[in-house]
Amino acid sequence: MTLAGRDHKGRADMTLWGGRFDEPSDADLRALNDSLSFDRRLYAQDIAGSIAYARALARAGVITDDEAAQIERGLEAVRAEFDAGEFAVQIADEDIHTAVERRLTELIGPLGGKLHTGRSRNDQIATDFRLWVLDALAEVDAKIAALQVALIAKAETHADSLMPAYTHLQPAQPITAGHWLMSFFWMLARDRQRLADIRRRTSVLPLGSGALAGTPFAIDRDFLARELGFAEITRNSLDGVSDRDYVAEALFALALCGVHVSRLAEDVIIYSNPLFGFITLNDRYSTGSSLMPQKRNADPMELARGKSGRLIGNLTGLLTTLKGLPSTYNKDLQEDKEALFDSVDSFELYLPVVTAIVQTLQLNLDRMRAALNEDMLATDLADYLVERGLPFREAHHVAGRVVRLAEERGTTLSGIPLEDLRALSPLFGDDVARLFDFGTSAARRAAPGGTAPEAVREQIAEAKRWMAAHSAEAS
Ligand code: ARG
Secondary structure (H helix, E strand, O other), X not given: OOOOOOOOOOOOOOOOOHHHOXXXXXXXXXXXXXXXXXXXXXXXXXXXXXXXXXXXXXXXXXXXXXXXXXXXXXXXXXXXXXXXXXXXXXXXXXXXHHHHHHHHHHHHHHHHHHOOOXXXXXHHHHHHHHHHHHHHHHHHHHHHHHHHHHHHHHHHHOOOOEEEEEEOOEEEEEEEHHHHHHHHHHHHHHHHHHHHHHHHHHOEEOOOOXXXXXXXXXXXXXXXXXXXXXXXXXXXXXXXXXXXXXXXXXXXXXXXXXXXXXXXXHHHHHHOOOOOOOEEOOHHHOEOOOOOOOOOEOXXXXXXXXXXXXXXXXXXXXXXXXXXXXXXXXXXXXXHHHHHHXXXXXXXXXXXXXXXXXXXXXXXXXXXXXXXXXXXXHHHHHHHHHHOOOOHHHHHHHHHHHHHHHHHHOOOHHHOOHHHHHHHOOOOOHHHHHHOOHHHHHHHOOOOOOOOHHHHHHHHHHHHHHHHHHHHHHO
């Protein structure tokens, strides 16, 4: 008997497809070609797919129910070996599919060789990887949700805390810190919506596509989809074996979420600089310098910012791999896995740290307040004139003159006497003094989505409703 994985002379370095070859393949070729080192991560999905497939073969009358049961028991035994970390890799194990089939055949004999009837590694890997992506995106979703929860909690504490906000990194207007924190909540909400959307398109079963043209056996693909938890089946076998849109989309969703987290990280890095001093990082989440004793660095946030680069790199790498491929399966597609593994691993490594940093973030209210200056109220001055009938464009001009006057006199806006203000516009009255209050400025922006404490509290309530409506996607 010729055992799969050995040739007629019993050499162990033959592959499962060695029938038409006289010589074993070159060692360097094997090093390049073999994917078990990374696709062994798909063993649970590969075995689940094979168990479902054995059942489908029995339903199609290709094997008996008893044979299907033996195959299933054998596959469970192989899974147990992987689970226990005891799976012994053989030199002929090219990838996870051949490794599982080789071991199955060792355990149950030649019957193991019936499992691959009508199936190809092309529809097999496409199925395995979709199953893995569905799980991975659910885990990613849960990690993003945890960061959202941390942002809401911190924002609730700081719904009234005043801080400056910037455009072009130049002082702009007073806001509440809760508003700043919640801005990231909504970015992450969109990320999670994107993940849910991608999961819908990933939940499509390619198994039964064969190598490319479909399967000649009476495989019930709807049955396979139900067994494996897919929502539907692919409708074209050529597309089925080569579609990697779900990988590209997952990489994009991770890259964009990484960009959002990178922007949060950048704010935290800037605001924890002593020149700003708005934020003190918790000791557990900051690092020192081996040389400069005074240092308190935001290394984890710098890594979160830095890792967004590799998330984007993985996306552009895969898109570049895909763009020139001729129809159906090409080995280039094997490049999809390490890219997504890396993005998911990177993300799952740093996101919990970012979440912990948000949870433990100390906001220095006095420093944030001290960074507010009256120039940031110039818009309120213009609004005041608008409320008294002046067209905004003229009001903007008058407020600009007030700012200039204060600058020339080396004083603040509230340091300009009323008669000087009235010289610029007779619409100024006694009540202008009440404008020079940062809390009043923030509180005026109470329309939905604004920075007023009451609007922020409403925003937080809305965010909590959003979370309740989206908790199911994580499971
Ligand atoms: N390791 C391959 C991959 O990741 C599995 C499919 C191999 N198919 C083939 N015809 N060589 O894409």
